[in-house]
Amino acid sequence: MVSLYVRTHWTDQPPPGLPQLSPPPAWTGGYPGPVPLQPFDPTPAGGTAPPPWTGSGPVSTKEEYAVWFPVVAESDLDASGWVAGPGWAGSPPPYWESASGAPASTADRGYGPTATGFRVNRLRLWVRGGAAGSATAFTFTVLDPTGAVLGTVTSTAGWTAWIPVPAGLADGRGIWTVRVNRSPGASVPAPSLYPDAASPANAVRETFVSPYNSPFEGILGVELDGVEITTTPAPTPSMTTVIGACDAAGRRPVTLEVDFAPPLPTGWSYSVSWATALAPPPPAPSTGTVTGAPLPSVSTVVTYPQGTFYPSATVVLTSPAGTSTTTPLYVPSLVVPTCPTDQPCPDVVVTASRSGLCVDPAGTTGPVTFTAEVRAGTPPAPVPWTGPFTWTVRDSAGLVVPLAPPVSTGSTLTTSFTRADRYVVTATIVRDPACEPPILAGAVVVDVATCGCPTILGGLTATRVDGCSFDFSATVVATGVPGLTYSWDFGDGTTSAAAPPLRHTYASGNGPRTVTLTVTGTDGCSTSASTTVTLDCGGGGGCPELASGVSATATAADPCTFDLAVSVSGGTAASRVTWDLPGSPTGPTARVTVPAGTSRVVTATLSSPGCPDRTASTTVSCAAPPVVVTPPVTISCAALLLVALALMLIGTVLAIIGACASNVYVIVAGAIVVAVGLVLFVIWALVCAGRTACSLMRVVQCVLFVLVSTVFPVLVLLLAIFGGIPCGLGAAASWGYWGAILAWLSFIMRRVGCAPTC
Known part of the structure; x- marks a missing residue:
């Protein structure tokens, strides 16, 4: 855990002519989160603006104002001049005093150079005076950088009670706000927000919110308890196996190993849960925290009989900052060779009738048939088998998936899957007692995904052909989703099943219409997109038109000043002409001046309720004055x-x-x-x-x-x-x-x- 010690500063406006942190610290320009403007706004991060001060005597009502402090990198805090920069109210000393409760010689600081943020768990405030219940009592309300209220505390002589941050603020970078409320008559004769007239350096006379016992500083001390956030990525785990020599029982020890690339650094914790694909319980999880040299790998040893197996592991890595990542690992196929024996023993091979399985919206993959085949000899060849088969299905966590009764005991199993996961389907036989092991299993791994849905990239677009006709287009992406069907609803009672793009013409009407396209795959998964078009097809009073383009006439007094005009005709609906000029003038005429040697495009827009906008443009230019060129002097x-x-x-x-x-x-x-x-x-x-x-x-x-x-x-x-x-x-x-x-x-x-x- 790490503690940051930071001091606050005003956010209210000082009287005219008096300075306030200027220029602002360099880190405020690109800092993530709300930052007060310059001069600083009185309500950063959702704070409440203080009421205007109009009196000149003692405070007679409760007064609320805001102070703020940043949570930033230590280097940014130092570079900003936070410790003793010019223009501060009171220019705080370089170190906290030891009586503040902070460690001796503790300076304002942020998180370290290797961190990119700070997760805040709790915080508290340091107040020089104002015990609860006294005439000088204060209440402080703390807001995080998003403006969320974290809690309220009452001032005490020293540190206030801790204010917890619910579930820990994932990244507390930004500008924090403290609202200060004080009781009637609890302060100096004039508001302490404003500088004291007799004090130097724009100092403020406030004795109860300073960690330095100075009557010229209105500053709160803040301690934040949390964890530095680092960007060190979790090492990538991978899984390997090493098969050992046969033991006296004809079985082989197999080392299951999880390797970390790069090796797991000091301070990281790990937990590896092993799944061996064997009937006996798997080995205990491998867990621990790296305290010395980086850890390259963890392993366990499992004794396997002859056969093909599919061991796996689930790896959970936790960084020193508490961030965890979970990675499932699988061994594609672990083939354990037969140990020397006098008895030729059969093997079991399991195959699936289908691949590329996915769960559809109905929650099923449909039937899949698994076939178990018994083989023996060198090279292995199918042999007759009259014994029963025991079928088992396990998911990626090693849990048994129930099979619908009656469960097959023959060489085939037909079933379906209801959720996406990796499954191991196993067929087990009992061999001759001379074979080791007498119980042998064959397995196949089945990966089940979620069936894909079509996607409409960028939504549905409409391009006007005329007042009644529109071209509609859409980009449909349907990787792995065959047999798409299309359904159009044009908002006028008509539909279509054509694929985009297409053109639709409305019979009549004016005003907006909503058009919707729905695309559906063969598995039933669908997606939709909509857009709105505005009709001008008559039958509703008609729409006005721009009878001509924009005319531009240079004035006699200034060849760079132009009188602009448009003509509106037709229609019974009310209309309005707007120009894209400074001040957004309205009406059929306007005036514009362009600098010499430049040009600009002027656009007039005709708007009318229930009608599409009409636009017309022209370009006005003013010639530059002639340039006199002096011939250069040439030298050989x-x-x-x-x-x-x-x-x-x-x-x-x-x-x-x-x-x-x-x-x-x-x-x-x-x-x-x-x-x-x-x-x-x-x-x-x-x-x-x-x-x-x-x-x-x-x-x-x-x-x-x-x-x-x-x-x-x-x-x-x-x-x-x-x-x-x-x-x-x-x-x-x-x-x-x-x-x-x-x-x-x-x-x-x-x-x-x-x-x-x-």
Whole structure:
């Protein structure tokens, strides 16, 4: 069990200009359940609005108001600023005081990070004062997030009595409400719902509903006792069997095992009820609670004679939160081989005359014949059998199903089933005493389902052809239900047995008619769907019509404002024209204004009692003002890139020549040319990179790649050998410079979406 400690807050409106929890906590936007609006409504979750305060003196009548608190995840509660967020009335302290009855240093908290909800069993309130029978007594009525009243308690000094939640609230997530009633004259001179004029921070002067003994907080403390709800799914059980060696009596031990995938976690409980398909009582159920490592399986051992059996098990798994799942498990066929013996012993095989059985609406499957055949030898072959057969039928729970007398003792049994279930039909014979076991049973498993009914997906639809004719259609799904019949009732005394779709024309009349389609299967199961159509076939005064479409005329004062009009003619019934415009104007004329550069469709609807609606539409448009386009300034970006690279290459050659000749002037001249080329390259990168053809940039990048990867390494080596160290160093510096230019160009190409190819 888990306890949540949460504090409440006002839901009434503060006076103008004073704040209240703003903005609202982030979790209120998508939280499941009613959430107060901002500013908060005084009646969340079905609460009663407090009466308006009009006096200025002491309270003279009972006063009721509401406070609220959320049950949310602890992380959501922290993130919302609930503990000390700005705009609170009184800004509550970060922890509950120990005198409140909560554990020391307990903060407001929600359920843990592994839970998705909280099942509430009971709750109680903490009140600083107001003992029962005193002039300061309060009564508190608690409502759950659905607005249901859970109970009422009277204030005490400390915790109130527990308020139980009937059967435990399955998931208490949402906004809870506490209605507070106080006795006449029991409060301060002004309503404590409103801030005290002399107090800071929008504080409220209320000394009897604060868990902190503060005269500036009107807050109730709440303790909720319950269980965290987790989303951990129940492990999937499956059943297997392992046949052992023969014992001294010629029987075999068989291990029946239920495996859990994944293994059953700690805290889960299990109960496995075994059904062995043997006459002796089945083994005791396997039950327990996992307390250590996860449990992979549970098993039991049953000694079986030779034969074919159909053991089963019913597995009930219960999570730590108390949620239970029940799974029936079956072994399709357990064949126990014969143990070594000197006596050839016969076997029994049972077959059914029908499969795919289902219980019809009359509560029967109809007759089914089961035949028992005695076989012996290797391979097994039918042999004559003169002895009696004992027939038994058991359901999935292992209970015997009574057979109608007289019960057959021959090789056939004819019976029927009255409810859907899995049945085991067994024929037992008594063999020669030398056979082990002397009593042998053969069985067959029969699955009986509930006969299906046809379904009308999406109901019955009607499409008007004219005032008297309608096309009716329906999508009928009848998987496994043969021989459907159809019955139509058109609401005018006529019927039809045709399959949908079909068209029906009414002879005369006006107003609504109800049309019903009933679909019935051969087993008697049926389903129906209905719709309503409105006739306009004369004989009742006639219906008015829209004589023309909607006319739209631009006004002289504003070309974007249009006068709209329709013309109504004919009919004697009262009529009304409604426009789908702001304010829903009525009448044959209306006016609409559309923004420049936009269009909208305007629809007029003519309504008349007992007549179908008539509609007409038109589209009004207002042209946008002309847009002046300034021609862009074009720059030859390709030329700029090539000139920059050419200057840098010329400067590089000069610098290398100057280094090899030890001529400072040539080195300086080369450096100046390289600098000019570098400046032009920077200008190209900032202004023109995105407007240079990708194919050109890829050619340049490949040329630089060959220059850096092949030409410069060879040049550096040769100049270092034949030109001396200064010459080699100058070439090496140029190699590094062009490597940087290549890396920079590749980076720029990727930035503009032109992937390098070299």
